[in-house]
Amino acid sequence: MEDLVAIARIARPHGLRGELLADILTDFPERFEGLRKVTAVMPGERKRQLEIESFRYRNERILLKFLGIDRIEDAEEFRNAEICITENETVALDDDEFFDWQLEGCKVSGIDGDLIGEVSSVMRTGGTEVLVVNGAKEYLIPFAATICVMVDIPNKLITVDPPEGLLEF
Structure with missing residues (x-):
């Protein structure tokens, strides 16, 4: 089904x-x-x-x-x-648009291949959406093309190139 x-x-x-x-x-x-x-x-x-x-x-x-x-x-x-x-x-979206349910459960890794965590939810802030990623701690990663450089929905993987300090405490 x-x-x-x-x-x-x-x-x-x-x-x-x-x-x-x-x-x-x-x-x-x-x-x-x-x-x-x-x-x-x-x-x-x-x-x-x-x-x-x-x-x-x-x-x-x-x-x-x-x-x-x-x-x-x-x-x-x-x-x-x-x-x-x-x-x-479902409604057809543009190539660079995704439903929240498609992003939830995706693994998130850095461009170096190191696993950061998994998307647990998507926060809507009125501007750029924010991925809530559970890993060593909870990370809030803006879902912007400059940060989320590759989104591979079929393989449930998002590759990020975070600016300095984004993944720090």
Whole structure:
């Protein structure tokens, strides 16, 4: 089965007719337009195929209505579920752009080949993203082309050429 990418996380049922209020996890919320089939990954990793009947945005969240889920009791089982699409359904990015989930888990090494650590998360600061790298300590490495000189997603490897002092205490 293909890898899944979460685009929303169900917070709770909304109303009595089976709608679900969800946090949007994608940078492309317009992707819900025309999206029909999704996979709900429930806590405990159980999966269920769903079809979106309707949706509407509500503040910074989205209200989802799925076919066949018509009562609050039916909707309750989806609390905390992630709504996912397959990797090949993701929005196409430019060659020098990456999804956070592609960067997380990448090994980070210096241009000399020495292992620095592994990317645990990506921080969004409003400017250049920052890689949180766990190694001998936690490093914060700006995800800039001048520092991250090679990004090899298929091999889960990022090579960095850090400026002096970046990896020091």
